[in-house]
Amino acid sequence: MAEHKHDHDHEHQAVPSDAALRVKALESLLVEKGLVDPAALDLLVDRFENKVGPRDGARVVARAWVDPAYKRRLLADAPSAIAELGYTSGQGEHMVALENGPKVHNMVVCTLCSCYPWAVLGLPPVWYKSAAYRSRAVIDPRGVLREFGSQIDEDVEVRVWDSTAELRYIVIPERPAGTENMSEAELAELVTRDAMVGVSKVAAPGDKP
Amino acid sequence: MNGVHDMGGLQNMGPVEYEKEEPVFHAVWEGRIYGINRSLRALGKWNLDAWRYQIELLPPADYLRMKYYERWLRINEQLLVKHGLVTPEELATGSAEPGSATAIPALTAAVAAQGLGYGIPASQDLAEPQFKIGERVRARNMNPIGHTRLPRYARGKVGAIVRDHGVYAYPDTNAHFQGENRQHVYSVRFGARELWGEQASPLDSVHLDMWDNYLEHA
Numbered sequence: 325m326a327e328h329k330h331d332h333d334h335e336h337q338a339v340p341s342d343a344a345l346r347v348k349a350l351e352s353l354l355v356e357k358g359l360v361d362p363a364a365l366d367l368l369v370d371r372f373e374n375k376v377g378p379r380d381g382a383r384v385v386a387r388a389w390v391d392p393a394y395k396r397r398l399l400a401d402a403p404s405a406i407a408e409l410g411y412t413s414g415q416g417e418h419m420v421a422l423e424n425g426p427k428v429h430n431m432v433v434c435t436l437c438s439c440y441p442w443a444v445l446g447l448p449p450v451w452y453k454s455a456a457y458r459s460r461a462v463i464d465p466r467g468v469l470r471e472f473g474s475q476i477d478e479d480v481e482v483r484v485w486d487s488t489a490e491l492r493y494i495v496i497p498e499r500p501a502g503t504e505n506m507s508e509a510e511l512a513e514l515v516t517r518d519a520m521v522g523v524s525k526v527a528a529p530g531d532k533p
Numbered sequence: 534m535n536g537v538h539d540m541g542g543l544q545n546m547g548p549v550e551y552e553k554e555e556p557v558f559h560a561v562w563e564g565r566i567y568g569i570n571r572s573l574r575a576l577g578k579w580n581l582d583a584w585r586y587q588i589e590l591l592p593p594a595d596y597l598r599m600k601y602y603e604r605w606l607r608i609n610e611q612l613l614v615k616h617g618l619v620t621p622e623e624l625a626t627g628s629a630e631p632g633s634a635t636a637i638p639a640l641t642a643a644v645a646a647q648g649l650g651y652g653i654p655a656s657q658d659l660a661e662p663q664f665k666i667g668e669r670v671r672a673r674n675m676n677p678i679g680h681t682r683l684p685r686y687a688r689g690k691v692g693a694i695v696r697d698h699g700v701y702a703y704p705d706t707n708a709h710f711q712g713e714n715r716q717h718v719y720s721v722r723f724g725a726r727e728l729w730g731e732q733a734s735p736l737d738s739v740h741l742d743m744w745d746n747y748l749e750h751a
Contacts, residue, residue: 357623
């Protein structure tokens with residue numbers, strides 16, 4: 325069937341386009357056999373493209389910044405605290421929140437595969453799943469952080485969390501100086517995906533990140 | 534299995550390549566295989582540990598060469614055949630064989646709309662923890678040929694229990710349908726120098742989530 329349709333003319337594209345054809349054939353086969361509902365696929369794609377994403381995690385962080393009681397609940401029992409804001413990962417994948425501070429910088433990786441707190445950050449970016457990040461985050465975290473433009477002082481402990489089980493980690497970055505008068509919604513706008521994975525800090529408004 | 538998927542501490546993998554304004558899916562097919570994958574998992578024929586092991590079984594050169602969602606495509610094809618849901622001929626032709634059974638999708642749009650989990654939930658079962666918070670532990674030196682979530686870089690190293698996360702299915706048996714063998718999972722803190730020697734910062738640490746069976750008293 326489709327695999328002979330395109331030849332060897334564009335070697336660098338051969339793999340992806342072959343994958344596109346194979347996925348198409350697989351979906352049609354699975355729909356024909358009643359194993360897959362294409363409407364469910366549409367819904368999942370829409371959810372991750374348009375609904376679930378780092379904005380969700382940013383709301384959790386901003387709430388923790390403005391509400392000390394919420395932060396305490398988040399650190400003690402992240403699934404319940406996150407559910408208060410309407411986010412849930414359903415069954416499995418128990419969330420854990422890690423707090424950065426003046427002397428501690430947390431950073432999350434999955435060296436064995438691609439475990440990621442998708443319930444509040446959406447699907448992981450390609451770099452998070454790459455061999456480069458997975459291999460180096462545990463042995464050279466400061467080098468990786470420098471590549472992300474994050475300078476961590478010598479007297480700060482870098483804590484790397486390798487997601488080897490069903491716990492899913494989100495970093496609560498430090499709230500930047502100069503944000504005392506900002507609203508929770510404005511604060512949420514400052515919080516980036518990378519800061520919640522722990523590869524960067526949250527920049528103060530007006531600062532270059 | 535001591536496979537290429539166990540990447541922690543490997544060197545020469547290059548710089549981290551960062552894409553600005555990265556799309557969630559880079560092509561339509563990536564989103565479709567994502568959805569197919571979740572739909573097939575919902576059938577309950579294989580658990581997440583078995584799924585991960587299937588990825589680990591990819592030949593190393595293929596694993597490194599393939600894009601992330603290409604791996605998903607390959608292993609879903611393999612799992613479908615392995616569990617008798619699809620024949621190799623059907624995969625090759627893209628059409629169901631005449632007279633083949635018609636199932637009802639486990640993951641309908643209505644079910645998916647409810648929201649769904651993906652991981653393996655913590656168990657409510659009571660299992661006696663083998664270790665206490667603060668206790669020094671050594672990661673066992675073990676090299677199973679099957680699935681394991683104990684990375685090579687931690688084996689034989691000494692750390693300390695910092696948190697007890699409760700009871701979870703044990704991947705090393707669950708992946709092979711040999712029972713969930715539920716036991717406690719802990720955050721274990723390893724000093725960076727314990728793992729990597731003098732080149733590491735004396736302050737830094739790596740935390741791993743580890744099952745009782747991965748640990749011994751130190």
